[in-house]
Amino acid sequence: MKYPLKALALAASMVAMTLPATAQETVRWGIPMAFGSNLTALGDTMPWVSEQLKKVSGGTVNLQVFEPGKLVPALGIFDAVSSGKVEAGYSFMGYELGKVPVSAIFGALPFGMETPQFSAWMYFGGGDALLKEAFKPHNVYPIFCGSISPEAAxxxxxxxxxxxxxxxxxxxxxxxxxxxxxxxxxxxxxxxxxxxxxxxxxxxxxxxxxxxxxxxxxxxxxxxxxxxxxxxxxxPSTNQFLYVNMAAWNKLKPQTQAQIETTCTAGVTMAISKAEALxxxxxxxxxxxxxxxxxxxxxxxxxxxxxxxxxxxxxxxxxPMFKKVYDSMSAFQNKNRAWHNLGYLPRDHK
Structure with missing residues (x-):
């Protein structure tokens, strides 16, 4: 039996109308920051990420940023997130060196990779998986969410x-x-x-x-x-992360998790670009x-x-985790050394 195309289209639309829509969940978190939001590319990245999240979620995901010391001390963000005092916080990675030694080289590795190569290692060299592995025992889900050009000495x-x-x-x-x-x-x-x-x-x-x-x-x-x-x-690179309490992260729908991680990836791009520009x-x-x-x-x-x-x-x-990550970073840097030495113009070339 043949059915007219119009009838098939009408039937399909009626079926679609009966399927439950995936509702965007409402998230309201306070995000303490380690840096003032006035600090260019360092402190203003998370506020930018927050604003983008509001837009892509239609206003239902609100990660409200708080200046240093307003919710927790500037150097206490990791502890606050790990303990569940706050759902999430934004910081340079390394202030928790005494409790998570490997955090120091995710934040900044002396004589290590510059910002573009560090992000390459994070996204395509296994860095992000190692990051998640290192922080899981501390009930923290860390998200790479900002990176800037070399600091001054x-x-x-x-x-x-x-x-x-x-x-x-x-x-x-x-x-x-x-x-x-x-x-x-x-x-x-x-x-x-x-x-x-x-x-x-x-x-x-x-x-x-x-x-x-x-x-x-x-x-x-x-x-x-x-x-x-x-x-x-x-x-050579200075890297910021959104720390999320593991229980709070696991409660989120996959759609919301993807929105947060994607806007953080955009935040990395914006921070690098702003830092280089000025x-x-x-x-x-x-x-x-x-x-x-x-x-x-x-x-x-x-x-x-x-x-x-x-x-x-x-x-x-x-x-052991410090060694595991440092070996991975060093291997990636060495593998790409010839490319960087030969593929880019020498810095003293005019």
Whole structure:
């Protein structure tokens, strides 16, 4: 028996109308951040992700961001998410070094991969699977959600010409960078970004590293220190993550999970692009303000590299997951080394 096409179409539409629609669930989470939302590419990425999530979900997924200290301390986001105090939080990965040693190299690997190659490893080199494996025992589902260009090596109140100049230096550094400075004789402390200007101004610190030139400019470091050193050997890429409590994540529908992860992937792209777009003018501004720009010489970089190698070997020996991830990162970087050396123009080419 043959049925007219119009009848078949009508029947199909009636069946479709009887099927239950997949409703977009409503999510309302408060998201504490480790950085102020005013900090370019570092702190404004999660607010951007939040706004995009509202749009793609039709307003039903609202991850409301909170400035540092408003919900939990800036350096306490991992603990708050792990314990379930908050559903999720946004932070640089590495502040939880004491509890999750491998977090430090997901956040920033000294002399490691620059931002584009790190994201390549995360998405196509097995990095994301290792990330999830490392944080699962801590009830945290981490999502790669921002990455910026190399940081500066730091601000100093005096010139640094040899490794001996670091001995006894009161310096702020995070994660593995701090361990490396300690190995070279510096007295290292860890302070959040909002406390660094005053610490430099009062002489509590002789120097500090923090972030990109644009971010360092926003924090006013050029007013209290006049020697700015590059390159950011300690953080060739600086990576931010959305930490989600595992129970909260598992309650979400697959559609919502996909929306969050996809907008975070877009956030990585936006952060990289914004970071790359703005640094040249920031350096020019520093010079106009009397800041002397320095590039660490080979002697200094060799000393940092040797200390980095020692620290990474020590951490690998202490923690199997650290070693597993570091070996994966190193293998990926080495596999692509010839491509990077041959495929890109030399940086001194004009």
């Amino acid at each position: 730091g601000w100093f109140r005096k010139e640094i010409n040899s490794p001996d100049d670091l001995k006894g230096l009161k310096f702020r550094a995070a994660a593995l960078g701090g361990k490396i400075y300690q190995k070279l004789g510096a007295s290292v402390t860890m302070l959040p970004g909002g406390e660094l200007f005053q610490a430099l101004e009062k002489g509590v610190l002789d120097g500090t590293e923090f972030s990109l030139p644009t971010v360092d400019d926003q924090l006013g470091f050029s007013k209290v220190a006049k020697h700015y050193y590059l390159p950011g050997w300690h953080q 640094q040249g003018e920031a350096l020019a501004k520093f010079e106009r303000e009397g800041v002397k720009l320095h590039q660490f010489n080979k002697t200094m970089l060799d000393a940092f590299a040797k200390a980095s190698k020692d620290v990474l070997a020590e951490e690998s020996a202490k923690d």
